[in-house]
Amino acid sequence: xxxxxxxxxxxxxxxxxxxxxxxxxxxxxxxxxxxxxxxxxxxxxxxxxxxxxxxxxxxxxxxxxxxxxxxxxxxxxxxxxxxxxxxxxxxxxxxxxxxxxxxxxxxxxxxxxxxxxxxxxxxxxxxxxxxxxxxxxxxxxxxxxxxxxxxxxxxxxxxxxxxxxxxxxxxxxxxxxxxxxxxxxxxxxxxxxxxxxxxxxxxxxxxxxxxxxxxxxxxxxxxxxxxxxxxxxxxxxxxxxxxxxxxxxxxxxxxxxxxxxxxxxxxxxxxxxxxxxxxxxxxxxxxxxxxxxxxxxxxxxxxxxxxxxxxxxxxxxxxxxxxxxxxxxxxxxxxxxxxxxxxxxxxxxxxxxxxxxxxxxxxxxxxxxxxxxxxxxxxxxxxxxxxxxxxxxxxxxxxxxxxxxxxxxxxxxxxxxxxxxxxxxxxxxxxxxxx
Amino acid sequence: xxxxxxxxxxxxxxxxxxxxxxxxxxxxxxxxxxxxxxxxxxxxxxxxxxxxxxxxxxxxxxxxxxxxxxxxxxxxxxxxxxxxxxxxxxxxxxxxxxxxxxxxxxxxxxxxxxxxxxxxxxxxxxxxxxxxxxxxxxxxxxxxxxxxxxxxxxxxxxxxxxxxxxxxxxxxxxxxxxxxxxxxxxxxxxxxxxxxxxxxxxxxxxxxxxxxxxxxxxxxxxxxxxxxxxxxxxxxxxxxxxxxxxxxxxxxxxxxxxxxxxxxxxxxxxxxxxxxxxxxxxxxxxxxxxxxxxxxxxxxxxxxxxxxxxxxxxxxxxxxxxxxxxxxxxxxxxxxxxxxxxxxxxxxxxxxxxxxxxxxxxxxxxxxxxxxxxxxxxxxxxxxxxxxxxxxxxxxxxxxxxxxxxxxxxxxxxxxxxxxxxxxxxxxxxxxxxx
Numbered sequence: 001x002x003x004x005x006x007x008x009x010x011x012x013x014x015x016x017x018x019x020x021x022x023x024x025x026x027x028x029x030x031x032x033x034x035x036x037x038x039x040x041x042x043x044x045x046x047x048x049x050x051x052x053x054x055x056x057x058x059x060x061x062x063x064x065x066x067x068x069x070x071x072x073x074x075x076x077x078x079x080x081x082x083x084x085x086x087x088x089x090x091x092x093x094x095x096x097x098x099x100x101x102x103x104x105x106x107x108x109x110x111x112x113x114x115x116x117x118x119x120x121x122x123x124x125x126x127x128x129x130x131x132x133x134x135x136x137x138x139x140x141x142x143x144x145x146x147x148x149x150x151x152x153x154x155x156x157x158x159x160x161x162x163x164x165x166x167x168x169x170x171x172x173x174x175x176x177x178x179x180x181x182x183x184x185x186x187x188x189x190x191x192x193x194x195x196x197x198x199x200x201x202x203x204x205x206x207x208x209x210x211x212x213x214x215x216x217x218x219x220x221x222x223x224x225x226x227x228x229x230x231x232x233x234x235x236x237x238x239x240x241x242x243x244x245x246x247x248x249x250x251x252x253x254x255x256x257x258x259x260x261x262x263x264x265x266x267x268x269x270x271x272x273x274x275x276x277x278x279x280x281x282x283x284x285x286x287x288x289x290x291x292x293x294x295x296x297x298x299x300x301x302x303x304x305x306x307x308x309x310x311x312x313x314x315x316x317x318x319x320x321x322x323x324x325x326x327x328x329x330x331x332x333x334x335x336x337x338x339x340x341x342x343x344x345x346x347x348x349x350x351x352x353x354x355x356x357x358x359x360x361x362x363x364x365x366x367x368x369x370x371x372x373x374x375x376x377x378x379x380x381x382x383x384x385x386x387x388x389x390x391x392x393x394x395x396x397x398x399x400x401x402x403x404x405x406x407x408x409x410x411x412x413x414x415x416x417x418x419x420x421x422x423x424x425x426x427x428x429x430x431x432x433x434x435x
Numbered sequence: 436x437x438x439x440x441x442x443x444x445x446x447x448x449x450x451x452x453x454x455x456x457x458x459x460x461x462x463x464x465x466x467x468x469x470x471x472x473x474x475x476x477x478x479x480x481x482x483x484x485x486x487x488x489x490x491x492x493x494x495x496x497x498x499x500x501x502x503x504x505x506x507x508x509x510x511x512x513x514x515x516x517x518x519x520x521x522x523x524x525x526x527x528x529x530x531x532x533x534x535x536x537x538x539x540x541x542x543x544x545x546x547x548x549x550x551x552x553x554x555x556x557x558x559x560x561x562x563x564x565x566x567x568x569x570x571x572x573x574x575x576x577x578x579x580x581x582x583x584x585x586x587x588x589x590x591x592x593x594x595x596x597x598x599x600x601x602x603x604x605x606x607x608x609x610x611x612x613x614x615x616x617x618x619x620x621x622x623x624x625x626x627x628x629x630x631x632x633x634x635x636x637x638x639x640x641x642x643x644x645x646x647x648x649x650x651x652x653x654x655x656x657x658x659x660x661x662x663x664x665x666x667x668x669x670x671x672x673x674x675x676x677x678x679x680x681x682x683x684x685x686x687x688x689x690x691x692x693x694x695x696x697x698x699x700x701x702x703x704x705x706x707x708x709x710x711x712x713x714x715x716x717x718x719x720x721x722x723x724x725x726x727x728x729x730x731x732x733x734x735x736x737x738x739x740x741x742x743x744x745x746x747x748x749x750x751x752x753x754x755x756x757x758x759x760x761x762x763x764x765x766x767x768x769x770x771x772x773x774x775x776x777x778x779x780x781x782x783x784x785x786x787x788x789x790x791x792x793x794x795x796x797x798x799x800x801x802x803x804x805x806x807x808x809x810x811x812x813x814x815x816x817x818x819x820x821x822x823x824x825x826x827x828x829x830x831x832x833x834x835x836x837x838x839x840x841x842x843x844x845x846x847x848x849x850x851x852x853x854x855x856x857x858x859x860x861x862x863x864x865x866x867x868x869x870x
Contacts, residue, residue, distance in 0.1 A: 027530050055531035056502060060541060064495055095462050096490035102684070102712070102735060105540010106495060150711040153688035153720065249537070253588035276585040277537070278740040280715060281748060285588065300537060305713040313716060 002043035002077045002125070009065045009113075010036045011058045012412070013422040014353065014385055015431065020194030021384055022054070022351075025220035026248040028194065030054030032385060033422070034353045035061035035110065036412060037069060037117040041077060047121025048411040051113035051324040052352040057106075058422065064110030067097060072118070081122045084145040088115060088330040092147070104302035108327060115328030116358060120408035130408045131364040134329060135171055139164035142369070146334045147327070150305050154312050160337050167372045174368045175402075182399030183363055184374060185381045186214030186244060188351055191233065193218040200229055204236035211397040214242035214269070214378055220250040223262060230266040239267075242378070246272035249300070253282040257289040270294040270318055277301055283315035296320055299349035303327075307335045311342045318376070322349040323359035332362050336370040345376030353385050356393045357409035360400050388416035437478035437512045437560070444500045444548075445471045446493045447847070448857040449788065449820055450866065455629030456819055457489070457786075460655035461683040463629065465489030467820060468857070469788045470496035470545065471847060472504060472552040476512060482556025483846040486548035486759040487787040492541075493857065499545030502532060507553070516557045519580040523550060523765040527582070539737035543762060550763030551793060555843035565843045566799040569764060570606055574599035577804070581769050582762070585740050589747050595772050602807045609803045610837075617834030618798055619809060620816045621649030621679060623786055626668065628653040635664055639671035646832040649677035649704070649813055655685040658697060665701040674702075677813070681707035684735070688717040692724040705729040705753055712736055718750035731755055734784035738762070742770045746777045753811070757784040758794035767797050771805040780811035788820050791828045792844035795835050823851035 013033040016022050022030045033055055039047035051061055068091050072080075080087055092103065092111050100107045123133040134142065143160050190203030200217075207215055217233050219226040226245075234243055245268045251259060256274035263271075271293055275282045277300035287295040294317030301307055302325060310316050319339045326332050339346050346366050350356040356379075363379045379400055386392035390411045394401040403409050419426045448468040451457050457465045468490055474482035486496055503526050507515075515522055527538065527546050535542045558568040569577065578595050625638030635652075642650055652668050654661040661680075669678055680703045686694060691709035698706075706728055710717045712735035722730040729752030736742055737760060745751050754774045761767050774781050781801050785791040791814075798814045814835055821827035825846045829836040838844050854861045 027534065029530055030534070031531070053531075054534045056529065057499070057532045057535045057542065060495055060499055060502075060535060063498060064492070064541070067491060067495075094491065095464060096466070096488075097492045099462065099465070099489045100492045100495060100541050100544065101539075104536075104713070104737065105542060106499070106535050107492065107540060109535065150687060150714060150717070152690075153717060252585060255587075276740045278539070278738065279585060279744065281744045282585070282588060302539065303713065305711045309714065309716045 002041035002045050004039050004072050004075050004077065005042045006040040007066065007069045007072065008038040008040065009062045009069070010417055011062045011422045012036050012417055012420050013055060013058060013428070014420055015427065017055070021192055023192045023194035024218045024246065024248040025193055025250040027054060032353045033058045035065050035113050036417070037065050037113045039069070039072060039117045039121050045077065045121065045124055047117040047124065049113050049115065049117030049120055049408065050354050050410050051109040052355055053109070060106045061110045061113065064106050065113045068094070068107070068110050069114045077121060077125050080118065081125060084122065084330065087118060088145070088147060088327065091115065092327055108302060109325060111327045112324045115330060116324070116408055116410060119329050120410060123408060124406045127406045129361065129403045129406060130329065131361040131368070131403065134365045135175065135368050139168055142333065145330055147304065147330050148334055151308055151334060151338070154308050155334065155338050155341060159341065160334070163337055163340055164369060167369055171368050174372065178364060178367065178402050182396060182401050183360065183367070183379055184377055185379045185395065185398055185400055186216060186242065187212045187381050187383070188216040189383045190215055191217035193221060197228065197232060201232050201236060204233050208236055213398065214244060216244035216246055218248065219245045219263065220247035220259070223259060226263060230263060234266050242269045243267065244269055244272065247274050249273045249276055251275050253279070253285055256286050260290040260293055264290070264293055268293050270296040272296040272320070273299065280306070280309045280313060280315050283310065284313050287315060287317065294318055296347065298322065300325065304331050304334050308338060311338050311344055316344065318347045319344045320347055320349045321359070321362065322355065323362055324355060333365065333370070336362070336366045340371040346371070347378045348380060350380035351382035354389060354410050356381055356386070357389050357391065360393060360403060361408060364402060388412050437476035437480050439474050439507050439510045439512065440477045441475040442501065442504045442507065443473040443475065444497045444504070445852055446497045446857045447471050447852055447855050448490060448493060448863070449855055450862070452490070456627055458627045458629035459653045459681065459683040460628055460685040462489060467788045468493040470500050470548050471852070472500050472548045474504070474507060474552045474556050480512065480556065480559055482552040482559065484548050484551030484553070484555055484843065485789050485845050486544040487790055495541045496545045496548065499541050500548045503529070503542070503545050504549045512556060512560050515553065516560060519557065519765065522553060523580070523582060523762065526550065527762055543737060544760060546762045547759045550765060551759070551843055551845060554764050555845060558843060559841045562841045564796065564838045564841060565764065566796040566803070566838070569800045570610065570803050574603055577768065580765055582739065582765050583769055586743055586769060586773070589743050590769065590773050590776060594776065595769070598772055598775055599804060602804055606803050609807065613799060613802065613837050617831055617836050618795065618814055619812055620814045620830065620833055620835055621651060621677065622647045622816050622818070623651040624818045625650055626652035628656060632663065632667060636667050636671060639668050643671055648833065649679060651679035651681055651815070653683065654680045654698065655682035655694070658694060661698060665698060669701050677704045679703060679705055679707065682709050684708045684711055686710050688714070688720055691721050695725040695728055699725070699728055703728050705731040707731040707755070708734070715741070715744045715748060715750050718745065719748050722750060722752065729753055731782065733757065734760065739766050739769050743773060746773050746779055751779065753782045754779045755782055755784045756794070756797065757790065758797055759790060764797070768800065768805070771797070771801045775806040781806070782813045783815060785815035786817035789824060789845050791816055791821070792824050792826065795828060795838060796843060799837060823847050
């Protein structure tokens with residue numbers, strides 16, 4: 001009966017702004033970072049989780065995660081495993097901290113980090129990957145772990161249970177399929193906005209050689225640049241490849257419509273984040289005006305209530321959950337359930353630091369337990385920073401292989417933390433001294 | 436030409452949880468608090484602003500405000516006065532911090548605190564209250580200070596200018612009217628959920644004696660309690676008094692509809708925050724189902740994009756801006772403009788710490804510059820914590836008197852800060868030692 005004995009939260013920052021990997025129309029200079037949570041126990045066991053940030057302000061998430069995780073000290077891990085719903089509600093529902101959201105921004109990002117560590121801990125205790133832990137849960141227990149608050153006008157508890165129960169008898173078949181075939185993916189690595197045309201072409205060509213049939217390109221800073229860059233990408237992908245474009249929130253609604261229609265000649269499969277992530281009504285208007293180009297959004301949709309509206313009003317074609325912005329499995333499964341109800345494919349946001357590692361578990365849960373289909377699904381992949389994790393994602397011919405190690409795959413190598421801890425890790429001490 | 440030479444941000448907490456003042460169905464035990472920003476200059480001049488919080492996590496807003504205010508160091512105050520729009524965009528638009536919102540939660544609350552201090556500083560330099568500073572601005576300059584981003588599908592720059600220009604010639608008349616008559620208000624002081632029936636009745640009776648004709652009562656924990664409490668309030672108010680009810684987000688959409696219709700027998704004027712503040716679609720459904728009871732919301736609507744949707748989809752009858760959640764004048768005036776376009780009265784959220792002091796300026800701006808009417812307007816008032824401010828609000832026969840002192844009225848007495856600074860002020864040192 002191990003107990004949680006200490007909580008470490010670390011500010012880890014990788015200096016990605018020096019390479020322009022990760023550059024887009026809204027975020028030209030991100031240093032990919034994480035508020036990294038370790039739940040230590042009085043045994044060997046520990047739980048590891050994170051939320052993803054892009055530099056300044058990671059310290060805010062670190063401080064918030066310390067506040068939020070505090071009630072976990074002294075908790076028995078086996079008792080925690082049996083009360084994932086109440087634990088979630090206790091951590092997310094602090095009556096004073098919720099004023100700072102509610103359920104959005106720094107406190108919700110921090111809740112995601114802490115709850116990701118809780119799920120990692122419980123899965124390690126069970127010696128299973130998180131996807132397997134969830135796939136082994138009875139539908140009643142899984143629903144009890146879900147946060148269905150504020151959703152009942154669109155998804156009742158009974159409907160949630162019915163969706164899960166319908167697929168429960170055949171979960172093993174789909175697990176076997178994924179074990180054979182892997183989970184379909186796309187790559188965003190070639191298309192950062194800061195890359196030259198030459199680099200873009202070279203990376204697209206390499207991606208195609210490696211088997212990628214779907215590539216994402218950043219757009220939105222300059223229409224002339226976008227056309228030139230999309231022509232290059234389309235050339236390298238060929239007419240049948242899947243070209244995805246991503247504006248990272250830069251447009252007004254009318255401008256989004258005009259700009260996307262101008263780029264329609266390159267047959268993009270979707271336009272991602274065409275405007276403010278808060279603008280449900282705006283996304284619906286854009287979707288109606290740019291079809292057959294699909295609208296994808298969600299990496300900045302801050303909680304399940306936003307997804308409820310995006311889904312119920314027909315504002316999107318592809319639902320891009322983020323495993324470090326939604327508050328872990330407890331809030332993600334409800335979004336998967338609503339997406340399944342409305343027949344919208346879940347195509348998670350990934351990349352960053354550890355997002356691929358974590359969210360792959362949720363795509364597997366979507367297929368195995370919730371939607372039962374891979375139709376229209378594509379999981380984002382970016383080939384960077386995986387070397388810092390003890391169980392990095394495995395990609396084979398443009399598909400994710402199922403993770404097999406216990407936990408939520410977010411554990412970092414101690415050496416990486418020692419090097420990139422901000423501001424006192426080896427890298428930053430010398431980098432900051434040089435400035 | 437004074438320059439900003441230093442920035443102090445202080446965590447100030449008042450132990451209101453000991454009295455249950457402020458208790459509601461969602462926040463039973465708030466300690467009303469503030470992240471308090473002081474922009475010091477190399478002259479006598481200084482600027483004071485705050486954001487309101489309810490205890491734990493105030494330290495997050497303090498740290499965020501320090502990050503956000505940093506670019507202000509060294510800035511010339513007169514230059515700042517001429518570049519309020521660009522300054523706003525610089526502070527709110529930090530390309531790394533915005534990931535933590537964007538424009539929501541801790542970073543946006545902190546931006547409000549910093550920008551409130553900027554407006555206070557500029558108004559003090561001009562030796563005017565903030566409402567007068569704004570009322571003296573040319574419509575073109577005021578529009579230039581506004582954040583209209585993401586609004587153009589509902590409010591273009593030209594429309595904004597047209598609304599302001601239409602009323603510019605008659606601003607003086609409305610200022611004269613307010614100077615005579617004051618601004619209409621309601622009181623929330625009697626109706627906290629933690630108060631006994633006896634205390635509720637006594638406070639309602641005292642409020643009526645003091646001239647209040649509109650009183651707000653917290654509801655939503657128990658329908659039987661609500662009926663008993665509303666019967667008391669209605670009895671004391673009489674049949675013609677304005678009874679407001681506030682659920683502080685506790686209900687699901689279907690439950691909100693059923694509960695409010697059950698309370699309709701007490702003829703409430705509005706139901707405030709019936710469900711999640713993020714649920715635009717839900718508010719619209721509730722509004723359609725509970726008329727003629729009006730729907731009021733906005734104190735937790737985190738930015739102008741949320742208000743755009745609440746207003747354009749007909750989700751509310753009363754628009755409750757909060758002067759410490761929206762990012763100061765720059766973001767509030769756009770919301771006032773949209774509310775005016777849709778003919779929805781702005782009835783600000785106040786109370787807390789300093790919210791009455793600050794937001795009264797924005798109600799005056801609404802009447803003088805934007806909407807030109809007092810129809811349906813009621814500004815919230817709570818009779819607590821004003822003694823900590825150097826220019827506290829003045830209420831006369833249930834109406835706000837116009838503030839006359841220079842600035843945004845958010846400056847606290849140094850003694851109050853020394854006593855209630857957390858955790859090292861006199862009060863907290865001894866209170867924490869006792870625990």
